[in-house]
Amino acid sequence: MDKISIRDARQEDAIGRQATLQGWIRTRRDSKGGFSFLEINDGSCMANIQVIADADLSNYESEIKRLSAGCSVTIHGEIKASGGKGQATEVQASEIIVHGWADPEEYPLQKKRHSMEKLREWAHLRPRTNTFGAVARVRNRICRAIHDFFQEDGFLYIHTPIITASDCEGAGEMFRVTTLDPANIPKTPEGKVDFTKDFFDRPSYLTVSGQLEGEIYATALGKVYTFGPTFRAENSNTSRHLAEFWMVEPEAAFFELDDNMQLAEQFLKRIATDVLNHCEEDLAFFQQRIDSTVVETLETLASKAFERIPYTEAVEILEKSGEKFDFPVSWGSDFQAEHERYLTDQHFKCPVILYDYPAAIKPFYMKCNDDGRTVRAMDVLAPRVGEIIGGSQREDCLEVITSRMEAQGLDTDDYWWYLDLRRFGTVPHSGFGLGLERMVQAVTGMANIRDVIPFPRTPGNADF
Ligand code: 4AD
Ligand code: MG
Secondary structure, three states: OEEOOHHHHOOHHHOOOEEEEEEEEEEEEEEOOOEEEEEEEOOOOOOOEEEEEEOOOOOOOOOHHHOOOOOEEEEEEEEEEOOOOOOOEEEEEEEEEEEEOOOOOOOOOOOOOOOHHHHHHOOOOHHHOHHHHHHHHHHHHHHHHHHHHHHHOOOEEOOOOOEEOOOOOOOOOOOEEOOOOOOOOOEOOOOOEOHHHOOOOOOEEEOOOOHHHHHHHHHHHOEEEEEEEEEOOOOOOOOOOOOEEEEEEEEEEOOOHHHHHHHHHHHHHHHHHHHHHHOHHHHHHHHHHHOOOHHHHHHHHHHOOOEEEEHHHHHHHHHHOOOOOOOOOOOOOOOOHHHHHHHHHHHHOOOEEEEEEEHHHOOOOEOEOOOOOEEEEEEEEEOOOEEEEEEEEEOOOHHHHHHHHHHOOOOHHHHHHHHHHHHOOOOOEEEEEEEHHHHHHHHHOOOOHHHOOOOOOEOOEOOO
């Protein structure tokens, strides 16, 4: 018999097929007529399939009547039309093989609903719940949309390194990579750490962004993107920060800030559209159980033009809002989550692209505007989530970027290769980074970023 996923077995065109289904029991119900109903889930979709196990199956009394949530089974049987509500099909079992038991006294995922906090302690079991199954499927669809979007637009997928010696964001929030023994650090005669004894001969870190290497490939191949794990040792215990997250970073040559904004908007619209078209069942679940604005937010993302306003204008809007913010707003300070949320959720009621930020609060690589005080930065803010994309046009003038690096305390000798890109055939170029987990939050309505990545790493937590 052919193996079939529950997702396929639930379709009407499967009726009449002899098939094999494999998965985990969600529930068992024994009927008075001497047979049992089993609900099986295999993760291929949110819904279970109902299996009818008659008493004449050889292991009915010895095994089937002992099945409980979490047991793993193989079912051979015929897929039939079902008279039941909410299901087109069901399975009449001809054989049921039990692979593994799950003692109902001990298996934690019984009928009772657990809090998200509790489920985080069971990171090895939570993917078996409806919520985390749905998050995993939607996350997968978003990743597929990311690749489809860039591949169809001629962007090349490149792989930038995870171990690096440079601090792209200049924020000093990097995890060190070393093979030195912390109990026995080699020292130079001056008493400093002797990094020539370390694996890479120099201080090395986990990357905070693949952008600088992305720029190298963009200024050779035109349009590229990198998509991989990113690390930040910032000690922020918030619902939107992780120490390890995934970032997708396109970078394009002959590309200015307006092109960049256009690309970011098309990109987010494509992801939203693909999720709306392919994850209907999971979205209905999020809408009902997690956040009743999920579908509306996605439709806005997919179809409404993003608002584009300069930073300076956003400051004016916030100052005039009459809102009481925990952090006051004034020109020159960075926005907090509460400010971003006011702009997206209350003022504009749609995604917002803020651009032309004060130079002092942005990294060295952003292109300086003629006003001498702002840079060609852009942040895309999504409803509920706030900043979801950060990007910019890059400074392409050798003299300007050299003095910006010096002003921010970077050693230009360390970045000689980055400066070479401005020395040899420099071009206007731009790019941005989308935080994958923040995108998953925007799409699913999940309140905490720890619940949209399989194994969250946060300060004090790398258990699994
Ligand atoms: O704004 P960021 O810091 O921009 C950069 O790293 C640029 N080098 C990207 C580029 O231009 N190629 O980060 C980009 C995005 C943020 O908007 C946010 O969505 C996400 O990455 N992000 C985080 N997500 C989860 N946890 C964290 N600690 C994050 N820090 C940034
Ligand atoms: Mg940012």
